[in-house]
Amino acid sequence: MLEVIIIWGIVFVSFILAIQSRRRSAQSLPSVPYTLPWFGVAIEFGRDSVQFFSKYRHRFGPVFNVLLTGLEITMICDEEGIRNAFRDKTQAFGTYTVHQQILRKLGGVKGDTVHLMKDHLFPIILRAFGTSNGVESISPRFNAEISTALMGRYDSHSESAYTTELVPLVGHCLFDATSRVVFGDLFPTDIFPDFEILDQQLTLLLSPIPFAARKAMRSRDRILRAIEVYLQQSWNGSSLEGASPMANDMFSLIRGANLPLSDEAGVLLSFMWGMHSNTINTTHWLFIYLLSDKPSFLRIRDEIDSTMGTKYGGDINNFLSSSSSTLRSGDFPLLDSAIKETLRLTIQMSALREAHKDTEVVYGDGKRAFIREGSLLFLNVGSIQNGGRPDEESCQFRLDRYLPNQKDGTAGKQPPFFAFGSGAHMCKGRSYALYQLKVFLILCVTLFDMTLLDESGKDFVGDIPSSDPSTPGLARPVRRLLVRMERRQDGKDANKGFGNGDSV
């Protein structure tokens, strides 16, 4: 009997809170209606977040409130509003909540390590991965590791051509290379399949029903155990054997915080997720867009072949041993545009903020959205970057959209681009991310003829596979695609020195 009274009591209080919350929201912004107290719009949002935004943006305009698992969130789908929230002139917004969720649920961290991460580790990450000097210092090792990873996979097949799944090809090469660059050769790169599951199921893991993500939790636990073993074996009291200076600086701070070993591993896992997930997914999409569109692919290949010939004497080894600054000099403008276009289309939404005080966000043509202290703000970058409706031109992949000085004047009409965020919390690893994307694509295109295949191994025809609508960060394709890799017979000069065990 007592239990029944308690349960009814909870239900009653939830309803009152829900009604009050609706009344309060109604004073300022429109609210998406819901029937389930506390859960709010969770089911509709979780099923297809892209459709959710498109529907309610159309109905309520670009700024509206939702109740999502007990949290009152203001959704902003407006360029001016997003720009202003990123700029955060009144310093009203923080990122504590989102980092805490990542550390707790993805990293399994039990203690409070958000300040360690934000205030101490992020500046180190920015110096190493967000500046040209930082990337310059790690690029020689990255070039060597990525070539070994790519050619190692090719050499392990006896035939001159082999077929493989696109996701593991891209994922393994980038994951292995960057993990070794940062953490050294002792790092257990064989955790990649578990990392992939964790990334795939992240939305479920972050949801209030994490038991639905049991598979991801098991993967997380296996990864944590492997990182713990790595730390125990490679830490010699002052450095991690073979690791980069940035990893040593980071880990010295983590060790200095006197955390249990499991939390140390969890902090590293959270960092690793930020370092790999978006980069791997973007590279994956870049290949899908280019390989499914032959004319675009051939234009990119011509650009790469021609620059390889004129600037690097037709030898990819010269390219790999050159300074990373040469890649920033605008020698591959079409490739730069293709990467930006891929990011524009695939980043669905990117930023969550909490309001430390009552404030306002100016949006549209001067409208003001009132944001109450304690509520959350969701900056829905995807809806302003890619138009949101499949019939719109801005939803199509256009290789030269971001080419500078377009003759037809379209450069002036480029859609907004916030794939790396903006303002104080802009991505700390953006320079390294772009560097990896470029080098990997240039290597693949120079050394291989690549053909995209469908699940049955036939040449891929038709539309670009749709993305998983439940992933709120960077889109993931729902279809499994294969790729045939065959050593290029033309452009032999650029190929020289590669294959059959030769290394850079």
Ligand code: HEM
């Ligand atoms: C294509 C690859 C990448 C994309 C699209 C990307 C995108 C983003 C975005 C949209 C944010 C959120 C900004 C915000 O909340 O306002 C972010 C934050 C961050 N990114 Fe990246 N990222 C990429 C690669 C990387 C890499 C390689 C690293 C290296 C470790 C990295 C480290 C970080 C960190 C530490 C933050 C948190 C910044 C803060 O809250 O101050 N990212 N990234």
